[in-house]
Every structure is written in C-alpha cells, then in structure tokens.
Amino acid sequence: MILIAERINGMFTDVKKAIAEKDKQVIGELAKKQTEAGATYLDVNVGTAAADQEGTMQWLVESIQETCTTPLCLDSQKPGVIAAGLKVINAKGGVILNSTPLNKKTDEEIMDKYIEMAEQAGPKASIIALTMDKNGVPQDIDTRVAIAAEIVQKAMEKGFDSRRLFIDTIVLPVKVPNAQVQPCNILAAMDQIKYLADPAPHMTVGLSNISQGATERSLINRVFLAMAASHGLDSAIVDVLDEKLMNVVATAEMLMNKQIYSDSFLKVYTSVKKP
Ligand code: THG
Numbered sequence: 140m141i142l143i144a145e146r147i148n149g150m151f152t153d154v155k156k157a158i159a160e161k162d163k164q165v166i167g168e169l170a171k172k173q174t175e176a177g178a179t180y181l182d183v184n185v186g187t188a189a190a191d192q193e194g195t196m197q198w199l200v201e202s203i204q205e206t207c208t209t210p211l212c213l214d215s216q217k218p219g220v221i222a223a224g225l226k227v228i229n230a231k232g233g234v235i236l237n238s239t240p241l242n243k244k245t246d247e248e249i250m251d252k253y254i255e256m257a258e259q260a261g262p263k264a265s266i267i268a269l270t271m272d273k274n275g276v277p278q279d280i281d282t283r284v285a286i287a288a289e290i291v292q293k294a295m296e297k298g299f300d301s302r303r304l305f306i307d308t309i310v311l312p313v314k315v316p317n318a319q320v321q322p323c324n325i326l327a328a329m330d331q332i333k334y335l336a337d338p339a340p341h342m343t344v345g346l347s348n349i350s351q352g353a354t355e356r357s358l359i360n361r362v363f364l365a366m367a368a369s370h371g372l373d374s375a376i377v378d379v380l381d382e383k384l385m386n387v388v389a390t391a392e393m394l395m396n397k398q399i400y401s402d403s404f405l406k407v408y409t410s411v412k413k414p
Contacts, residue, residue, distance in 0.1 A: 140388050141374035143212045143235070144178035145347060147199060149186015158189055158199070166199060167206035174209045176379040177409070180235055183224065184214035193223035200224050212237050212267075212376075218252045225260055233263035237376075238307060240271040241286050241293070247273075250290070254299050267305040267343060268294075270328070276309050278321070283308055283328040284335075291335045301336035305343045305374060308332070312351040313359065322349065322363060326370045333371040343374035361387045368395065385409065 146169050149155050157165035170181055181203060189195040192215070200211060204227075212235040213224040221236050228234060239253040246252075250268060257264040268290045270276075270283045277283050287306050294304050308325045311318050325344070333339045349363050350356035361384050364375060368391040377384060389408035392398045398408060 140368070140372075140392060141179045141341065141343070142177060142379055142388065143180045143182050143237075143343070143374065143376040144173035144176070144379045145182050145345070145376050146173055146378065146380065147181055147203065148184040148214070149188055149195075150184070155186055155188050158185070158195055161198065163202040163205065166202040170203040170207050170209065173379050174207050177385060178209060178379045180210045180212040180233070182212045182214045182237065182376055185220065192217065192220045196220050196224040197227045200227050204229060208232060210234055210263075214238070216240075218249065218256065221253070221256060225256060228260075230260045230264060233265070234260055235305065236260075236264065236266045237305075238267035238269050240269045240273075241289050242273050244273045250293055251297070254294065254297050257303065258299070265303040265305060265341075266299075267307050269307045269309055271309060276311070278324070280324050280327045280331075283324070284331045287328070287332045287340075288335055291340060294340075295336070301340045302338050304336075305341040306332055307343050307345070310344045310346065310348045310363075312353065313349050314351070314353045322366075326366060329367065329370040329372060339371070341374050342372050343376065344372065345376045347376075347378060357381055357383060360384055364388065365391050368392075 149158055173181055183199050185192050185195040210233040213221050214237045215221050236253050236257050239250045241250055243249050253266045257266050270286045272286050308328050311321055313319055329342055346360050346364055350359040353359055365387050389405055393400055393404045
C-alpha cells in the first residue's frame, strides 16, 4: 500500500508552532520518524494559520529535504501553493500533487493546472483528484462514480497516464449527523471506480478524517482501512506512527495475497517497509 504520512500538517499544534517559530528541527524529526515507520510519501500541508502559505510551503519542503529524501505529497487546494513547493523540491524520487477537484465554480480549469504542474515536475509526478465538482462533495454513490469517470476521461484527453492518477472518494467524519451511511457509499463507489481505466487509477483517502471528533479513533481508522483495502484502496493518507494501524496494513496485504505469508510476515513487513 502506498502510505502517505499525515503528520506534517499545520493542523497539528506542534507543526503550527514550529512554522510560527521557524523551528526546522521539529519538522525534520517528524520527517525522519515517519520515514522510519514506513511512509512512502510525506504529506506537507501548511494548515490555515500561516499568512504566507507559499513561503511556508517552501520552508517546510526545504526543512524536510535537509533531513531525508522521502518523496513528498504537496497538500494544498491552491495551485499557487503547490507551484511554490515545486520550485524548491527535488522530485526525482516522485511527488504527489494533493489535491484538485474535477472543477470549481471559481476555477473551471483547476484540474488541468494540476496535470500541467505534474507533467512539468517529471515522469514520476502524480496527482490526487477528489470526487468533487463545482457543486461540492456528492453524498451518493452514482455522482461519486460519475465525477471519477470525468476525472479519468480528462486525464486521458491530456495524455496523463492513469497510473499517475489517484482518485480520492473523500471520507467525512462518521460522527457528523447523517454521515454514517457514507463509509459504505465510499466502498460501493470504489468497487466501480477501479474499473474506469486500465491500468486502474490508484485510490486513496484521508483516513483520519473518518474518526475526527469520535472516540476509539485508531480502532475506527484501522477497521475502515481493512474494509477499504478489500474494495481496491491501494493508498491512504494515514498516521504511520500508529503501530496497530501499520499492522493492519501488513495483515490486509498478506490476506489479499500481495505479500507472501510466512510465520514472521508482520516482522518482515515492518522491517522491509515496502510501498
Ligand atoms: N484527502 C486528501 N488530502 C487530505 C485529506 C483528504 N489532506 C488532509 C487530510 N484530509 C488528511 N490528513 C489529516 C491529518 C490529521 C487529521 C485528519 C486528517 C486529524 N487531526 C486531528 C484532529 O483534527 O482531530 C488534529 C489533532 C491535533 O491537533 O493534535 O484528525 O481527505 N487528498
């Protein structure tokens, strides 16, 4: 599974403080710890507090790159913030541009911009596209699939390889009133999205969204990850420092015959840390 580590996000108090105080060490340590825990990519999100989002994105990218070479996942819905990060990044090992809706009322061309930036960033650059359009986040299965189909079609028209496309069906907190039907809707949408292109696009979610504000957060995250993996989820933005969650990833991959079973499968997975 392609694991995108979620912790370098201005939403977290320690990261927000490090950004305000320009404390590179906090960021470097998070980068190193998450890499050691098995991150394929490190998500980089400036949060909402920083006044200068573009400058902050560049400072985060530079701080991370001083300590490790793990590929980055630049997380912003503003093309300008992504472009700023791309100016200072070393994208040789790959980069993900996270994320674009299909279109927006204020910017019909937003997905084209993300594709163009990815093309310029090199052959290993991917994008995450959200099943969301100018009307917002759909609540039903069919609209999610229809938007995903339009995303795939747009990528094809632009000659953008489906293997460089991640589709995010957008997970909302299960605790939100009336949202409890959404996890199953997402799984049903994934069942169809995986057939939209050959080779299939990747599928990802921001896993921790599902348990925001809830009790038993890690348990909810773990169970949904295992459920979604069996419906074709092959990537997720997760807390890689949650050891129990990482054990679920390893076990799900073994049960789906993606990793060879041996009595020490868990040990092998956690020591090899393959994507
Ligand atoms: N899809 C895509 N990208 C995303 C998301 C998504 N990027 C951001 C987010 N969603 C994924 N990352 C997180 C990171 C943290 C949390 C949830 C998702 C989280 N944070 C704690 C909270 O809100 O309770 C903060 C706790 C603290 O302050 O210490 O849960 O869906 N493509």
